[in-house]
Amino acid sequence: xxxxxxxxxxxxxxxxxxxxxxxxxxxxxxxxxxxxxxxxxxxxxxxxxxxxxxxxxxxxxxxxxxxxxxxxxxxxxxxxxxxxxxxxxxxxxxxxxxxxxxxxxxxxxx
Numbered sequence: 001x002x003x004x005x006x007x008x009x010x011x012x013x014x015x016x017x018x019x020x021x022x023x024x025x026x027x028x029x030x031x032x033x034x035x036x037x038x039x040x041x042x043x044x045x046x047x048x049x050x051x052x053x054x055x056x057x058x059x060x061x062x063x064x065x066x067x068x069x070x071x072x073x074x075x076x077x078x079x080x081x082x083x084x085x086x087x088x089x090x091x092x093x094x095x096x097x098x099x100x101x102x103x104x105x106x107x108x109x110x
Contacts, residue, residue: 027039030042
């Protein structure tokens with residue numbers, strides 16, 4: 001990796017950006033020029049979330065589903081509720097999601 005960084009630092013990055021529409025195409029070109037580890041590292045870094053908002057929303061939803069009064073909710077049911085919520089999150093706006101999620105949770109408990 002260190003050798004690749006040293007070799008890559010001597011090159012102009014504008015060469016790699018020429019005629020490329022997105023960063024994946026740029027890193028593919030870098031990889032084709034023999035910088036396999038550097039390209040893999042950059043592509044992997046691009047998969048990391050830049051925000052933890054989705055994760056925080058998931059934990060908030062889980063908190064709604066599993067309260068002290070509902071502590072007997074099985075892991076299987078909790079997982080089903082979370083997956084259902086995720087499915088509906090993709091289909092509806094966020095305000096509607098909360099209403100649907102709460103309704104689903106209430107229906108499961110009753």
